[in-house]
Amino acid sequence: MEIYDLIIIGGGPAGIAAGIYAARQKINTLLIAKDFGGQVAKKAVAIENYPGFAEISGLELIRKFEKHLRKQKIDIERDEVTKLKKIGKKFFVRTKNKHQIQARAVIIASGADPRSMEVPGEKKFIGKGVSYCVQCDGPLFANKEVAVIGGGNAGFEAAIFLAKIAKKIYILEAGPKIRADQTNQEIVKKTGKVEIITNVVFKKIQGEQFVKSIVYQDQRSKKEKTLPVEGVFVEIGSQPATSFVKDLVDFNEKDEIKVNPFAGETKTPGLFAAGDADNVPFKQIVIAAGEGAKAALAAYNYLQKLK
Ligand SMILES: Cc1cc2nc3c(=O)[nH]c(=O)nc-3n(C[C@H](O)[C@H](O)[C@H](O)COP(=O)(O)OP(=O)(O)OC[C@H]3O[C@@H](n4cnc5c(N)ncnc54)[C@H](O)[C@@H]3O)c2cc1C
Secondary structure, X not given: OOEEEEEEEXXXXXXXXXXXXXXXXXXXXXXXXXXXXXXXXHOOOOEOOEOOEOOEOHHHHHHHHHHHHHOOOOEEEEOOEEEEEEEOOEEEEEEXXXXXXXXXXXXXXXXXXXXXXXXXXXXXXXXXXXXXXHHHHHHHHOOOEEEEEOOOHHHHHHHHHHHOOOOEEEEEOOOOOOOOOHHHHHXXXXXXOEEEEOOEEEEEEEEOOOEEEEEEEEOOOOOEEEEOOOEEEEOOOEEEOOOOOOOOOOEOOOOOEOOEOOOOEOXXXXXXXXXXXXXXXXXXXXXXXXXXXXXXXXXXXXHHHHO
């Protein structure tokens, strides 16, 4: 069985940067990714804080990342890692397509998945009105009424995106106050299409073949209300995509992998983590990319010592 020096798990900014740096160090590398883009591809409004690009769509930025990666001499596979273990000095990576690959070092750059509402009907209607990606699915809701779940910046940015498409948008927030910054609040107000409802306890999403409404309880009046909407966009944050790695790492209370922030080392020699999957604060593209680069260089040093 072929053994790679390094396997990188993830095709977002952290994984792609790690791949570019690993290739430049001439490490025999395999990058495995469920998709290319990660959270950046799902961003609803333009990115304005990645150096070199004053304003660029998430999709365009991540396509540039991917194009850069594909120029490198590394192997790339579209697959999902389901299990990671270490026996002796070797890592064994199992994927959904059922094969097992060996490596001497691994970088986990699997980022984060959207957090779900955990209400009846949510899972049933995924792809039938329930969405976690306004950029991908928003255009399907032309002239329709939709709900955005979450009153933070992500929710407000989703509403700004949808205001160009949908007839009416409700922003539903569980807390007593919205959390989006002032600029986003002003833009949302200007659209004239968005109604904000706070103090919401989500009860269920209902419909037949597709979503027809969302049911919630008003925390103040305790009355149950039904909003007739055809789309529900869930924007309530994310959770680290780290379920395939168990006892090889320590987790913090948010399920983020604990690393040494100098170079992304975990408690297991040869196993590194980078980007939103780890416990380094400030989840941003530039930070994830920087961590990916550091982890690849640290993996190179580790592999040199191993030889
Ligand atoms: C709505 C929203 C808006 C944002 N806006 C900005 C912004 O304006 N500016 C900014 O700098 N940052 C922004 N961010 C944050 C930024 O997107 C993240 O910090 C960044 O994408 C993290 O990169 P990452 O590579 O660690 O993870 P991700 O982008 O999450 O990528 C993870 C990758 O790993 C893959 N993967 C996951 N699990 C597996 C597995 N088991 N096997 C194989 N592959 C797997 C995924 O398919 C994906 O390719 C935003 C985030 C969100 C959600």
